[in-house]
Amino acid sequence: MINRIVLIGRLTADPELRQTSNGVAVTIFTLAVDRLFTKKNGEKETDFIRIVTWRGLAENCAKYLKKGRLAAVDGRLQIRSFNNDEGKRVTISEVIADNVRFLESSKKETTDKQKLSADDIYGEPFEIDDSDLPF
Numbered sequence: 001m002i003n004r005i006v007l008i009g010r011l012t013a014d015p016e017l018r019q020t021s022n023g024v025a026v027t028i029f030t031l032a033v034d035r036l037f038t039k040k041n042g043e044k045e046t047d048f049i050r051i052v053t054w055r056g057l058a059e060n061c062a063k064y065l066k067k068g069r070l071a072a073v074d075g076r077l078q079i080r081s082f083n084n085d086e087g088k089r090v091t092i093s094e095v096i097a098d099n100v101r102f103l104e105s106s107k108k109e110t111t112d113k114q115k116l117s118a119d120d121i122y123g124e125p126f127e128i129d130d131s132d133l134p135f
Contacts, residue, residue, distance in 0.1 A: 004075075009031040054085050
């Protein structure tokens with residue numbers, strides 16, 4: 001079985017960096033991804049997809065991604081449900097990112113000295129166990 005998603009889109013807001021109770025970094029942001037077809041009136045349709053990154057990748061996304069920047073995300077779809085504070089059942093669809101590529105930067109960040117290496121972007125490989133997850 002395969003659960004793989006590749007997206008290219010623009011961030012709708014700056015990424016939000018948080019820490020789990022165990023001190024693990026997690027970043028959440030939304031990617032606006034245009035569909036390939038248009039409506040009858042010629043307008044493009046856009047999907048707004050929630051992206052979650054963990055650990056070093058989360059810290060780098062929070063540091064280098066900003067609202068409006070173009071990014072590519074490679075990950076897996078996760079659908080989870082929970083009861084909110086009012087006791088209502090809520091279902092969330094999100095992409096858990098394994099890789100995020102920063103496809104553009106601000107004009108200030110384009111000098112050779114400021115180019116990122118793969119280790120800067122992806123961080124060190126890591127294992128996740130159930131105690132690291134916030135849900």
